[in-house]
Amino acid sequence: MFKPQGFQAALISLLLFLLFLGMWSLATFTREQATLSSVDAEYTVLMGKGAEKSSGFPTPSKVGEAFITYLSDPFYDNGPNDKGIGIQLAHSLGRVALGFLLAVIVALPLGFAIGMSPLLLQAFNPFIQILKPISPLAWMPIALYSLKDSDVSGIFVIFICSLWPMLINTAFGVASVRKDWINVARTLEVSPLRKAFQVILPAAAPTILTGMRISMGIAWLVIVAAEMLVGSIGIGYFVWNEWNNLALHNVIFAVVMIGFVGMILDQIFGVLQKFVTYRE
Template sequence: MSVPFGLRAGILSIVILGLFLVTWHLLVVAQQGDAAEGLDPAYAALLGKQATEGASALPKPLEVGAALWEHIRDPFYDAGPNDKGIGIQLAYSLFRVLTGFGLAALVAIPVGFLIGMSELASRAFNPFIQLLKPVSPLAWMPLALYTIKDSSLSAIFVIFICSIWPMLINTAFGVAGVRREWLNVARTLEVSRLRTAFAVILPAAAPTILTGMRISIGIAWLVIVAAEMLVGGTGIGYFVWNEWNNLSITGVISAIVFIGVVGMLLDLALARAARLVAYTE
């Protein structure tokens, strides 16, 4: 077998995609019912294709492809407060995710350091972390709306609260797991505690912290869609809701593709960053 491994995997991916699209197409065609017969033309004119031609509500892959192309062709149009291009919607969502995620990192990493370095702090914080960690981020939404009194900030808060836990726990775990010998060497050399933190602990714990950040951004991207479906206005979640409001399955599937692509890129970016701080002992 002379075909390189990467190429073989790629070919297999394309075959899987092809099979999926063909199955999808066939399923939609199979769902096509019979056209209604003997309808009064005046009555039929008031109905949609589903009622008159028995068309399936599910679009064929080519129709979704056409819709995707429509969105990509003009991603930044602005036709009023409730109708903006997919690019603008994604930018709103990304802005919220990155703001909430950034704020969470600012809080989680220092607090995680503290918890990891001090047994006392670790014990003291533990009950709160254990209690708050399993709460669904969306459960915070009504409280956020009520106290913050701004739906956009509330969405950012929900992102903040959902991305804080993985980062906090991973940072604490990474910091606590730094090898004793290294700390002892630093102490022998009379390095200050602050310098130890930055020169020894941070590099040593960085891969674990980055893993926490990668988990967090994945969760944040999952949550933003749901949060924006709730508060509406702007963002990719609102876009999904608006398409659903029109019962447009084509629009919903297009949105799923965009959400998937952006989520993949976010994960890829953090995976790259993780590679930068990786080390071998």
């Protein structure tokens, strides 16, 4: 059942991609710059005519070139402001990992506590509801001002944006563990700690992981914007730097890379999720 359909789907994907490329080439192909009435030769040179110029939307071949140049040497290092795409991605991933980890450390225990106690849930609820919808980037000026370090601020922003989905999902997962199981644990006189780790945690794990997966998705979205704001190394900085140069083909390349990395991150959590899912 899976095989033929998978093949057909892949074929359609490929066709869609080719169609997209074709339309893109067609849209950017037009107008060779022949219309320029001959001003004087010197002016033309100074305006960069004849040379490769960035004006106009880049063609697929130009973007393809960018892929080849950057991917053939992903770890070059030409000084503090010009590093290979591999190094940039690694820095971004590092920030995301650190912020995410901090969020896990806070969100899991807190979520557990809130989920197990209806009193705490009600007490925390107004804060969570107010803080949750705040755009993580809105925290940036406050973070920069109070933490006094742009790198730490970036990590803080990741932390704050990954916190809420994890916290809410953990609390929800813990709160909705089936009462039968908790009752069974109680009749067997299981210690509270053992109850938490051997009954509630496995039962709530799929929901918790869903929260983590959402958090990671948001974190990866936010890091690009955050790095465009505060600079230094990272994929967001790469986008910003190429935007300065109006080198759109490099920006498109970076955008595709961001998509790929995001997909891989999501897949990892997908696998983890399968691992903890159970059938009732």
